[in-house]
Amino acid sequence: MTRTIRSEWRNFIGGAWKDAAAGRRIPIENPATGEAIAQVARAERAEVDAAVAAARACFASRVLQDMRPAARGQLLFEIAAQLKAMADDIALVECLDNGKTLAGGRNEALAAARYFTYYGGATDKLEGRMIPLGAGYVDYTVPAPYGVSAQVVPWNFPLQIAARSVACALATANTVVLKPPELSPLSCLMLGEACERAGVPKGAVNILVGYGHDCGAALVGHDDVDHIVFTGSVRTGQSILRAAAERVLPCVMELGGKSAGIVFPDADLDQAAASTAIGIFTHAGQVCSAQSRLVVHRSVHDQVVDRLVARAKRLKIGPGIEGSDLTPLISAAQRDKIEGFCLGAEQAGAKAATGGRRVADRAGHFMQPTVYVGVAPDMTIAREEVFGPVLAVLPFDSAEEAIAIANGTDYGLCAGVYTRDLERAHWAADRLVAGQVFVNEWFAGGVETPFGGTRRSGYGREKGQEALFNYVQTKNVAIRLDRQAGGRPGG
Ligand code: NAD
Numbered sequence: 001m002t003r004t005i006r007s008e009w010r011n012f013i014g015g016a017w018k019d020a021a022a023g024r025r026i027p028i029e030n031p032a033t034g035e036a037i038a039q040v041a042r043a044e045r046a047e048v049d050a051a052v053a054a055a056r057a058c059f060a061s062r063v064l065q066d067m068r069p070a071a072r073g074q075l076l077f078e079i080a081a082q083l084k085a086m087a088d089d090i091a092l093v094e095c096l097d098n099g100k101t102l103a104g105g106r107n108e109a110l111a112a113a114r115y116f117t118y119y120g121g122a123t124d125k126l127e128g129r130m131i132p133l134g135a136g137y138v139d140y141t142v143p144a145p146y147g148v149s150a151q152v153v154p155w156n157f158p159l160q161i162a163a164r165s166v167a168c169a170l171a172t173a174n175t176v177v178l179k180p181p182e183l184s185p186l187s188c189l190m191l192g193e194a195c196e197r198a199g200v201p202k203g204a205v206n207i208l209v210g211y212g213h214d215c216g217a218a219l220v221g222h223d224d225v226d227h228i229v230f231t232g233s234v235r236t237g238q239s240i241l242r243a244a245a246e247r248v249l250p251c252v253m254e255l256g257g258k259s260a261g262i263v264f265p266d267a268d269l270d271q272a273a274a275s276t277a278i279g280i281f282t283h284a285g286q287v288c289s290a291q292s293r294l295v296v297h298r299s300v301h302d303q304v305v306d307r308l309v310a311r312a313k314r315l316k317i318g319p320g321i322e323g324s325d326l327t328p329l330i331s332a333a334q335r336d337k338i339e340g341f342c343l344g345a346e347q348a349g350a351k352a353a354t355g356g357r358r359v360a361d362r363a364g365h366f367m368q369p370t371v372y373v374g375v376a377p378d379m380t381i382a383r384e385e386v387f388g389p390v391l392a393v394l395p396f397d398s399a400e401e402a403i404a405i406a407n408g409t410d411y412g413l414c415a416g417v418y419t420r421d422l423e424r425a426h427w428a429a430d431r432l433v434a435g436q437v438f439v440n441e442w443f444a445g446g447v448e449t450p451f452g453g454t455r456r457s458g459y460g461r462e463k464g465q466e467a468l469f470n471y472v473q474t475k476n477v478a479i480r481l482d483r484q485a486g487g488r489p490g491g
Contacts, residue, residue, distance in 0.1 A: 004096075013054055014054035014203045021046040026042045028040060031365050033319070040185055040189070040209045044210060047210070073120040073124060080113040082198050083116065084109065086109060099320050099327045099364075108157060108160050119168055122468060126468060128141040128474075139476065140477050145471065146226040149177075151230075153180050156283060156286040156330070158188050159188060164447075168470070174226075175206075176206065179216050189207055216236075227250050227471070234456050252461075256413070257412075258385050258413075259434065261417070263276075263295070263418040264419040266421055269307065273308050276304075280391045281325070284366075286329065289451075296394070297395070297397075308393075312355060326369055338388035349376070351374045355390070370389060371393060377394060379392075407431075412456075415432035417440070435451065447464075
């Protein structure tokens with residue numbers, strides 16, 4: 001049975017669904033087949049202006065700020081409930097416009113809902129401080145929202161990533177203009193439907209689907225934006241930071257990674273291989289926190305590689321809708337880029353223990369699950385983010401060397417350690433330059449655990465309680481009660 005989705009989609013501005021002023025559209029394709037499945041009204045500068053104005057008007061109305069925080073929390077709980085009720089529809093959309101399995105798409109919906117319940121529960125726990133200034137003064141701090149938050153999202157987990165930022169923004173009484181990725185925007189538009197059904201005030205959440213170079217650039221460069229949350233590539237992040245510098249805007253930058261898992265000789269090798277396979281082959285490796293490097297002790301190198309190759313060969317490659325293990329890449333361009341990395345690795349002397357090429361006999365954009373051995377730390381395949389199902393394996397002899405290899409790229413998003421020795425795990429975690437360290441399970445953690453990078457992987461944290469502090473700035477209020485009582489308010 002062929003399953004289809006709605007073919008026409010519009011932008012969500014000021015609480016209404018709008019066509020584009022210029023009448024242009026963005027075609028959306030199914031990456032598993034290459035077929036066009038829908039089109040979306042293409043947002044450009046006119047839509048950016050309208051959405052930012054709607055977000056500004058909502059913020060200026062103080063509707064979110066003046067609401068009792070617990071009531072704002074209820075609003076977020078209601079968005080979560082709507083997302084859960086829409087989970088099957090969201091799953092199909094994620095399957096068709098992103099390439100995920102139905103289970104993976106459903107997980108997008110449920111994870112998004114979880115962000116809204118998590119941060120909904122935080123609205124009435126964001127407290128200020130009372131600062132003692134002596135007799136005659138009362139001083140307190142307030143976690144104040146920034147205002148209009150511009151949020152730009154990549155295509156790999158669009159709904160989850162949008163949800164983690166939108167939920168934090170609403171929890172802290174900011175308003176939002178969200179720009180979903182042009183390649184897989186539909187589930188983000190469904191977040192707009194969830195907000196509408198939940199009764200979110202008009203203009204509090206606006207969603208614009210446009211290309212990065214015009215809609216995205218116009219949004220982050222808009223004079224009336226107060227705050228930017230960007231999740232995507234380092235290059236785009238750098239261009240957004242340049243635009244933000246003009247207006248001295250605070251930014252959260254969630255960028256790429258080249259994360260390494262270190263396997264010590266005492267590790268449970270089956271577990272290490274299973275976890276590594278999940279770390280690199282999940283969503284065909286299109287994961288910022290993918291375990292794209294395996295740094296393995298020379299004494300167990302072959303045993304771990306053999307296990308990984310066996311796992312890679314067992315993966316069923318195909319469309320997500322068929323429940324496949326290895327699903328497509330988002331576009332032909334992305335597949336070509338990944339295959340180019342593989343050819344480059346082989347020219348540099350790495351050897352494919354398995355894979356290394358596109359899947360030629362299928363429609364859609366599939367790449368073989370790939371494991372490279374004989375990789376040296378200075379090779380491109382060991383240093384640059386591939387964003388595909390390609391693992392680079394690097395041997396080590398001493399623990400210090402393992403740390404040096406793991407830390408030896410420009411990135412610092414995640415790192416991992418496989419060992420039975422907790423003392424060694426602590427030792428390594430202490431030395432790994434990364435925002436998050438996994439021990440014996442790649443992707444351990446969840447909505448509750450702070451996530452973000454160091455170095456070129458960015459800064460600021462999403463997820464967990466830490467994320468909330470990226471969405472508020474401390475305002476200090478110093479009150480002089482009695483002129484005669486003495487003391488001076490802090491300046
Ligand atoms: P990308 O940078 O090409 O695009 C991301 C978003 O930015 C898209 O919505 C795009 O339209 C927009 N954009 C492009 N140019 C823009 C501009 N000049 N101004 C404003 N917006 C612009 O990234 P991608 O290829 O969609 O996603 C893959 C990258 O995202 C990888 O590097 C991956 O590691 C990273 N990522 C990071 C995280 C994280 O949490 N750290 C999560 C997921 C993905």
